[in-house]
Each structure stands twice: as structure tokens, then as C-alpha cells.
Amino acid sequence: MPCLETATVLRHDCVGPGLYEMELSAPQIASAAAPGQFVHIHVRPVPSDRPRPSVPDQPTSSTQRSAQPSRRLSPEPSPQPLPQPLLRRPFSVSDADGSIGASITILYGVRGTGTQLLANVRPGDHLDVMGPLGRGFTLPEPPPQRRPQSQPQSQSRPAPEPEPEPELQPRRPSAAGSPHALLVGGGLGIAPLVFLANTLARNGHRVTVFYGANTAGEMQSALRRLQASGAGSIQVFTTTLDGIAGRAGIVTDLLTTEPSATAVGDVDYIYTCGPEPMMAAVERFAAAHRIPGEMSLETALACGVGACLGCARRLRANPGAGPVYARVCKDGPVFSFGQVELNPAPCGEE
């Protein structure tokens, strides 16, 4: 169940041109977040003199609420800043640690008014954060021999909401014993995949990450956090458009040019996040090789909880049937391969 938290900005680093990594202290959200879920952030800091209380654990009606010392009614209404931008902004949780730092990390690029304002936020500022939201990635069962390994996430996490999605089934037993997941990320699409890679590695999976960045600078923060997990079973291959770091080209090139690295015959699951044409290519590759997988979509959101139906994406329906839509914020943002009609061209955001 989502909650509202007044999160303290612990760290806010510029990690490339217009690219930022922000770590927020948000214990409730951090302990509940799963890879692929997102947070909905009000980009203007909460005034420090008026910290916003978290929602009470038990719902109380306004009349039932216990009386608190009444405050002096301010005779003059408070000043009214322009409610601009109006809506919250959604960000994938790029890492969460509910057991140690009780923090979440987001990775974002400045694209419009909302992210521009967020970029001005400083460590120590407070942000109104709602989450965790949406349906995350389906985590395959950990291999039996690794199951006893600690899973810090699961200790304090409340019972997950019922999810109708079938569990990912490996198409066949892996040759090498541990299930092997291939993660393909493009640009900022790497954000949710970092959290996923670290979680899978902790659960005893072999993880290969194909990561395509626009520039070398963009790549650093994600790589650092992938390597910092210490799990040791994450293998990373990179491309950049400028060729300065990793192979020159686009990330989907790796699907065909790194057959040894992919060991495609050995991949049990594929997860992808990035520009839709890239995800469409990954989806085609997975279909050709009969590998199950999931993708994380990005779209403009209003409510973030499935109430407004503003973030609808068309599902691939049966021929002859009318359009059927799914809510990216609630039914997604993670969808199985083959579920959603992808846009042929990158869609505008914000």
C-alpha cells in the first residue's frame, strides 16, 4: 500500500549534463519498494518550518481523529505561490535499501519545468514523496540452493498486493544451474534496472546488463551502483553513441554482436527499460528466441494510483476486438512482452 512521506534529501549529485542522482531518506517507502516500482514526487520542497506529517497507519475520519492542541488560527491567509507545475512527477526507484540506509535513489534527466525545479533541490531539503507505486518486475523464484540467503527487502515489506500476472517461467532449465537474467537498458531506462540487477544478484541469479548510454558521463552513476552491490554476479556490457565508453553504437547491437557474452542460449529472462523503439527491438529478439520477459514503460501521469485513467496505453488485443487500455501507473509500469502496443517513435515526456 502506498504512503506519503516527507523525505529528506540526503544526496543530490549532478552525474552528467542535465543528469542527476538523488538519494532520499524515506524509510517507509524504502522498505516497501520493489524493483520496477516508482515514486510520485512533488518537485517543490516542503517548507522546512512546516514539515508534512505522514499519513497515519490507521485510517481515521476527520471526526474520529484525536484532538490535538489547537493552533492559533492565523488571521491572514498564507501567501499563495503559483501552483506550477501542478502535478507530481513520477520517477522509477533506482535503488532502495529498507534494511540499512532506509533510503531510495532516483536517477533523472532535466526535461521540463518539473525536473528543472527538482534539480535545484539541495541536500537537507524535504520533498513530499508518494509511493511505492505501480506493478514492479516479476522476480523469478530464487534458485533453491541460494534461497536461504538473506533478502533484506522481504523482512519489513508488507504483503504484496495480489497480482494476476503469472510468474515468469524459464523456458527450460539453465545449463549453468543459476537462472540467468539479461537486462537491457537505454539511457535513463537503466534506472529501474539497477535496482532489479542488484536484487536479482542478491537472490542468487546470474545477471548480465546491456547498457546503452548517450554519453560516457551518463554512464558513471549507474555503473558505480551496479558494481557497488558487491554481488559479483553482475556482468555489464556498455555502448555509447559517441563510442567513448564501451562499444560505439546502440545497445541493441549487443544482442547480436555479443553472443558469447549474452550466451543467448543460456538466458532465462529478459528485462528492458528505455526508449520504446529500443524496447520493441528487445521484445522482437526475445520472441525470436522464445525467452520470456518484461518491459517498464514511461508516460505522463496524473494521479499515479489508477484513479484518473490518464496514463492509458493500448494493449495488443485480439484481432477484430475494440481497443483495450491498461493504466501504466497501476497495471504497469512493468508489462510482459507482447502485452502493450509500443510507439514506433520515442514519445514526448513531460
Next chain:
Amino acid sequence: MHVGCAHMGAGADAGAGAGAGAGVDLRVDLGGIELANPVVMASGTFGYGFEYEGLIEPETVGAVCVKGITLLPRAGNRPPRIAETPCGLLNSIGLENPGIEAFVREHLPRLRGRGATVIANIAGDTIEEYARMAEMLETAPGIAGIELNVSCPNVGRGGMHFGVDPASIHSIVRAVKDVTSLPVMPKLSPNVTDIVAMAKAAQEAGADAISMINTLLGMAIDIEARRPVLGNVFGGLSGPAVKPVALRMVYQVAKAVDLPILGGGGIMCARDAIEFMMAGATAVSIGTGTFVNPRLAIEVIDGIQGYLAGHHLTDVRSVVGAAIMQTDSSFRARES
């Protein structure tokens, strides 16, 4: 207790209301729909009551106007369906909903189980469809009233096409009143030259209350793609950008029509809500503001309570129409 829009919600004050407002009566009667407090969740912004579970619960607000329901399920409009504009939000959802049978079967029992006050929002392609749905709701336990959506700007048939014609509004209200004993409240469109004429038609047809306003028709253009942002080209504008227009319309209708009004449009704080009540609204609806601050409705309830206590008022109904009374002595506050 702050009532102003200092931040996205006077969050620091949530919880202070019960103390500050002890002894204040927040109950209102919206044309036979009895509300424990005057704050209502606007249709289309609160789903079927449980989407915000954990953040705000349906039984804690005055009433929930559920997402608009049609006789048969609807897929809704082609995306993109929303576009943010300065201080506002354009939407073109297109009445996506599972149909009235699924609503009654799947959503209504849960709301009823929580003791929520439920107002069903229905939209028809024809007058007969409105009447048919009203009949179905008549026998469904747990409905406090019916909001007639005669103002959706985002559908090809019905919707706003009815809401811009007094004769159509009259026919729909009459047809629905003929088949139901539930309170009936048409939701008016602001996309008219004279909204008072629409309200008068509703009153003459026997409406129990007026809900206003629906969204203002608008659009946005993506100058890089050189095309409208919304898949359906036009959409309805909501949010604080529309508040002055909505407030003016509530004031006009309250002066001209002797029906209680559920007023709203861009309410972002208790102060906004009190403005609507002083303009003549018996209750207020919170819509887009919930997207910004899910706890807004609760903060508005607390803020109204605090305002009343701070002004030594014991009954929320004493502020209804207060601003009208100052300019027109013939107006009487409507108290049940």
C-alpha cells in the same frame, strides 16, 4: 490552523481540525443527500473509491462521486489523454468504465461495506439510457444519489451535447426523476453562454441539486510534433486555472436557482472551498487537487472546521451564500 494554499495542502495542520473545530456542525443536506461534511470527491478523480487506499479512505469524506458510468463498458479515448498546462490539467479520458452492471456488482458493495456515501455519476448516449441506468441504481443498495453527467466534453455522443441545451437537460432530468426516488443532481457544463438557463431548466424538471462545474473545453499543441498533444485533440481543463470561472458560475446559479449546489473547480485548499460555499455552494467537490495532494479533501475538511471555530461559528451552513447575502439581500441561505 491555516486555511490558505501556503503549500500544496496545509499539511502541517492535518489532524488539528478536530481540536480546533470541536462543537462545529459540518453536516449538510445536498438535496436529500445527507453529508457528514461538505467535501465531496469529484467524479473521475477518485476512481471507484479505493484507488487511493492507504492515503485517503472513501468513508472519511462527505461523499464520493464515482467515475462516470455508462450502460455498457467503454474503452475510453486514444492516448495521450492528459496534458499539463499552466496551473491546470487537460484530460480526455472518454468515459472509460466497466459499465453499470460491473459497477453495481464489483465496486458498489465494497463502498457500501465501508459506509461511504456514494453518488453514482451516470452518462448516457440517449435519454432512455439515463433512465435505464437510474432504474438499475434504484434497486442497488448503497446509492445516496445520482449525478447526471450531461457535461462530459470528451465523448462523441451524449455528454456535453446534452448539457449545452436547456431542453435536453430538462428532458433527461425529467426522465430520470420519473423512474427513481433517489436525489438527482445534473452536473453542468461551463461550456455555455448562459449557465443559469441550464440550471433553471434542471430545476423546472425537478432536479434535487445542481453539481457544477465540469471541465472547460481546451487544447494544447506540441510545437515540435506540430500536432495536438491529446489523442482526441480537445480535452477538459481542470485545476486552479479554472477556479475563478467556476466560482463566478456557482455565484450566478446560486442567485438564480433555489437548489443546493455542489460547487467546485480548481479547489486546492480550505480557503478555496470556503469561497465556493460563500458563493452559494452547499457542498464542494475536490478533483484535480487530489492528484497533487491525496490528503487534500481531509485537509479541506479540517480547514473548514478550523475557519468556523476561529470565527466562532457553529454550523457550516452559516457560510453558504454569505458572499451573496452581502450583495443581494433577497438571497436566503438554504438551510434544511
